[in-house]
Amino acid sequence: MTVMQRVVKPKNPRAKRALVKREPKIIENTKQCLFLHGKKTGEFMRKCIKDIYALKRQDSKLLQSQDQLLPFEDILPVERLAHEHDASLFAYASHSKKRPNNLILGRMFNHHILDLIELGVDNYLGLEDFKNKKITVGNKPCMVFCGTQFEDLVDYKNLKNILIDFFRGVEATDVRLQGFEHALLFTATDDTIYMRSYKILLKKSGTRIPRVELEEIGPCMDLKIRRTKFASDDLKKKACRQPKHLKIGKKKNQSRDVFGTKLGRIHMTKQDLGQLQTRKMKALKKSSAKAKATNNEASTSTAEPMEVSQE
């Protein structure tokens, strides 16, 4: 339902703009992310979530502590928050005895939950633990995924998809060559996923392509998959459906020759060669006299039935 289809019209252009921003579009807005934490998270997880927020500064909001949320049990409060802030990604940090240093990543489709994954954070080193100059805010990161698990195991595959969605930022078309500053590495082993974050330094090499050197800036953490709740196949399919406008169909039956002229192909029905109009030869025509003669023969013969073939 577009803004124009609302029974109660927006009262001023500002309200209208806000509504237009939130409605479904063919080319969508950048996914907004919400960073949440419960009341009893502890300093460790709060630092962790603040650092990830710092990485993803541009399209995200860090909210103040919420009443205890349990996304795996009751997702409705999270959905409501996401709807209010028009966010389709969220990260929720919590800490309890049963699930220490818990980080839940989730994404939404149409303001309803699509995927949820719970990760445990170990060996955490924050941004302040790396004493060096950091990168500019809102930089689009280059992501590297290492390890065969990201291809083989379903959980890891989905996690890879979620991480790409989370960290990719704006869908950029033109990028400045000097603008590659941030690199994220995710390495998967049997039980953990190592997340590392680097600053890209482009050095001179013999050729026009520069040599890449990396410097770790943090945060750095080891993640363990705890619980997952992925979308069903048909919901996933529905969510991944792209509008027809974006699909580029192949143009068939058109080609260009060497000179640049446009050539087309037309497919015709099969010709009935019996009905071809050829030159009329009067001599070859079966004359009316001949036809009468054959008819007379047929009528005079009495007993025998005679086949008279029509021509």
Added chain:
Amino acid sequence: MTVSSASRPSLVSHVADVNNTNMAATEDQLARLSKVKDIITKASQELKSIEVNREIDLEFDVGNLLVTDKNTLDEEAVYDPDTRPAYLQSLARDGIQALMSKVWDLPSHTEDNAVFVTLPKTTTVLPREKPVPKEKALTKWEQFARDKGLTKKKKDKKVWDHILKRWVPRFGMKKVQADKEKNWVKEVPGNVDPYEDMFAKEKELKRERVAKNEYQRLRNIAKSRKLKVPNVGVTGNDLATSKDLGVAMHHSRFATASKGKFQPTLPNEQVPKGLGKKRKHEQITGDGRAEKKRYMEVLKKVEKNELNLSTAVHKQIREENIEADLAKKGGKKQLRRSKAGGRHRTRSDHRASKLGKGIHESRKQKI
């Protein structure tokens, strides 16, 4: 970014000469030699630096700046926390280096002293945020405009007003103010009632127009949502189907005292048949058993001497009530003075009025 390659070979050849000639070199010369060697090895390393060789080729999604490395990891290097940072960094470095080679090969353009590269479309399938928007149904006007081939003409925001001699906005608050300025007086034409408030009339018309517009907007919304909206008797019939028009015409004919029987038709008007309530007439011919039955029932009712107890009781109660009322009001015939303002009503009149039949004709007050 490029370093002139001409300088490199000359440096190498110079060092080779030095090596061959001086066999018994002094200490500082040795030191210098080693230093130079270091520089050369470093330089030669840098020359090969942009190559990335892996067993399984890396996969790229350049649109997302994504590199996927499917090679098996050196498990020991990863698990040992001492070697882990260096090993992971090397993995990352290789991946990013390969990505940069891809990126630098993309078509570029320069703007504002910066070189920009156009990234290709992303290949990773990521779910959308919201569903694909449904195609909007065309409104009645848009359909008409498309059929007729009308194009949208760009209108200026301001219009020159030669009465006020200034530029006035086409719509909005300032336009209304300007109109007020212009129309401080209104001419009353000859065919209009002189006591009619022309300004109020104008306001009323404006209100009607606004209401009509709002109605049409809602109707467009209802149409797009496939809801039914009554068409007859609301505003004009510009949207009606022939059936709806027929119904409207029927209503306008039928809503007279004689149920449209004596309503004159317009030229070329066809009175729609089949509208209104249908009365089923019984058969004249055929067996009259049903008819006979009906009439016998009526006769029975008329002739019967049965006492319907409840009706008799109610009748009695009613009569008593009327008597009581009359007694209260002093309802005996007061020909001269009556509390009911000249109209004197008898017992029968009261009874009649209670039964809902009104006062007898002869007793009605005539103006």
